Amino acid sequence: MSEMFCFQCEQTAGGKGCTKIGVCGKKPEIANKQDELTGALVGLARAAAGKTPGQTADHLMLQGLFATVTNVNFDPDRIDALIQAVRTEKNKLDATAKDFPAADLWSGNEDIVSLRSTLLLGLRGMAAYAWHSAILGKENPEVTAWFYKGMRALGEEHTADAWLGLLMEFGQVNLQCMALLDEANTTAYGHPVPTTVPTTVEKGPFIVISGHDLHDLKQLLEQTEGKGINIYTHGEMLPAHAYPGLKKYSQLKGNFGTAWQNQQKELDNIPGPILFTTNCLMPPRSSYSDRVFTTDVVGYPGLTHIEAVNGKKDFSAVIKKALELGGYKEEQKFTGINGGSQLTTxxxxxxxxxxxxxxxxxxxxxxxxxxxxxxxxxxxxxxxxxxxxxxxxxxxxxxxxxxxxxxxxxxxxxxxxxxxxxxxxxxxxxxxxxxxxxxxxxxxxxxxxxxxxxxxxxxxxxxxxxxxxxxxxxxxxxxxxxxxxxxxxxxxxxxxxxxxxxxxxxxxxxxxxxxxxxxxx
Structure with missing residues (x-):
């Protein structure tokens, strides 16, 4: 297909919607596959009505929604695999349950489409938080059940007042979800403490880790201990420096770069690998695409993807690349966008x-x-x-x-x-x-x-x-x-x-x- 429709991010084309290609770099093929995945998740929610879906279905619901968040997954093969997994699980529960037609997601009465889309986009955001919690072994049955309720609601007819009621109910559930993730993070790593974070990168091998997933960072820190490789956070990973369970690792040195939208410039010819644990991944330029690694629901064609095996990830390929590239020959002093050389969190x-x-x-x-x-x-x-x-x-x-x-x-x-x-x-x-x-x-x-x-x-x-x-x-x-x-x-x-x-x-x-x-x- 050469056409698509997406208006889920703030930068959508003309302030109305991307129809030829996403401003984020998403092509029509992947946009339409993500819509198909969304429709399949509605089918899974319908099949689960009145049943106990089980952890496999629960986790597919979270991963499927998370994979459709902006700047997360650009890989059609990985989205196809999710679609097939979702449909397989749906058929186990109820083979007669129908997917929601992808073409109907963004069509109909303007106000109803607006309300339905707002709920869907909220569910996608909450899925990211719920998945981070689930990885750390924290799940809330009420939050999990609401994903199924919300996704079934997308395929149902509601008055405008009923949609607004669903949105307010969702907002309360998302508060529970954020509380769950707060509990998961603080239980695993302790409560954050005020911390000053330098923006200088020391000479020698290093790895930049981006995204939000603190568990991925923890595993990377464990696997780089004693190897002479420094770790620098990027983007939303900056607050990791404040957690006692993470800051205890001496190789967690500082923060690299600024916000996600500057990555194509800031990562140009970087002499170290970059690990993307979640969004926001931008299509990598050829000057550094050979050193970008993805994990979990993040995906981009041609990049090395690291899967979890029994909950564990092997980052040896990232470590090997860091040693091969060698890092900067001399210390590099970077600053924030206003010229400051240290951050606090x-x-x-x-x-x-x-x-x-x-x-x-x-x-x-x-x-x-x-x-x-x-x-x-x-x-x-x-x-x-x-x-x-x-x-x-x-x-x-x-x-x-x-x-x-x-x-x-x-x-x-x-x-x-x-x-x-x-x-x-x-x-x-x-x-x-x-x-x-x-x-x-x-x-x-x-x-x-x-x-x-x-x-x-x-x-x-x-x-x-x-x-x-x-x-x-x-x-x-x-x-x-x-x-x-x-x-x-x-x-x-x-x-x-x-x-x-x-x-x-x-x-x-x-x-x-x-x-x-x-x-x-």
Whole structure:
């Protein structure tokens, strides 16, 4: 097929939808196979109705949805294999259950398509979090069951009100899912602690690891111990430095590069291999494609893929490539996009709650006037420097919480501190929005008010489906006056957007100056 349709990411063509080729590099062949996979997952959900599907089906549901997230899997053979596995499992449960026709995913009444798409994209984002949890042995039956419920709902007729009800129910379930992943990570690696991370790369062999999967990093660290190979995080892997169970490895040295959309430039002729554990993978250029490795649901034609065998992965091919390439001959000093040479992370809920008394006292004394959560996904579309300028212009008596890769727009800035508390607090990966929510709820309890009455404003940047599920969670919690940008999702129809604006005061960003004036008065 030469045609496709995809409007799931923020950079979709013309702000309407990619129809010839994805802005992400996804070709029509893979886009249509992903739609077919989605339809097959609806079939699996239908077949599982009233039954106990079993772990094989559960994990295929998560992997199948995760593989369709933007910048994860570009490999038609791997998507075909997932389709066949899903249908095999469906037939074991109920061979009469029908797949949802792929052509119907994006067709029909504009508002119904909008609502259905919003639920689907949220489910894709939640699947990523649930899969990371499952790998660490943490699964929640209620969360798992909701994937089947949500996927069956996609193939059913609902009123607009019923769709909205499903979206709010989903948002609450995604909060449970993020709590599950928080528990999985902190049980496995300990609670994050404030950590300074250098951006300098030492001479000698090294490996860059990107994505979100901390378990993959743990296995890589175990296998590189004593081999003279340094490990550098990239993108959303930066917060790994704050976990005691990971930072104890001396070869975990620092962070390489900035956010995902700069990888084709930053990885050009890099003298070390790169391991992609999750999104965001961009089509690799020939100058470094021979040293890119993928694992788990990530895939790209022609790249070496590392499968798990009985839950274990053998990264010897990555290690061999690191030794062959040899790394830089001399130490390389890199900086963030604003020229800073070190980053900080590790200000998750446990750390922030540990100084909650100090924070509360600072608010009562007037030393802290306002909190901003400025976070979310980064991307290449012009206008994202809004977030840099916004943080730069926040008053000296305000605190900026951040998370996800959108922080690379400003996380190398030094904006000072208030009473020993840094004004910029990196809470972690996108899923660590759970930490931010817990902190907000604790502050609301301390001040005996609702979260919406706190001096707190959320200023979010979105790119892909994990941002969608987090937004739905925030809305389901009743949080209002969220600023979102750099542009509004193409999958939100005018009527659906109006409902969200009317019910939740959802606000498109304008300029940092105007938005700060509106927020602070």
């Amino acid at each position: 590790g200000f998750a809920r446990n750390t922030v709650m540990g100084v909650a008394g100090t924070v509360i006292d600072a608010v009562k004394a007037g030393a802290i006037k306002h909190f901003f959560l400025v976070g979310g996904c980064d991307g290449a579309k012009p206008g994202r420097n809004y977030y840099t300028r916004f943080v730069e212009q926040t008053p000296k008596d305000t605190v900026v919480l951040t998370l996800a890769c959108g922080k690379y727009r400003f996380n190398d800035l030094n904006i000072g501190e208030i009473g020993g508390i840094p004004r910029l607090l990196d809470m972690g990966q996108c899923n660590d929005a759970y930490s931010a929510i817990q902190v907000a709820v604790a502050l609301a309890g301390a001040f005996e008010c609702s979260v919406n009455e706190l001096p707190l404003t959320l200023v979010l940047s979105w790119y892909e489906q994990k941002a969608v599920c987090i937004l739905l969670t925030l809305l389901a919690l009743g949080i209002k006056n969220i600023y979102i940008g750099p542009s509004l999702p193409a999958f939100l129809s005018g009527n659906v957007l109006n409902i969200l604006v009317e019910k939740f005061d959802l606000k498109p960003i304008s300029t940092p100056e105007a938005d700060l004036k509106a927020i602070l008065g």
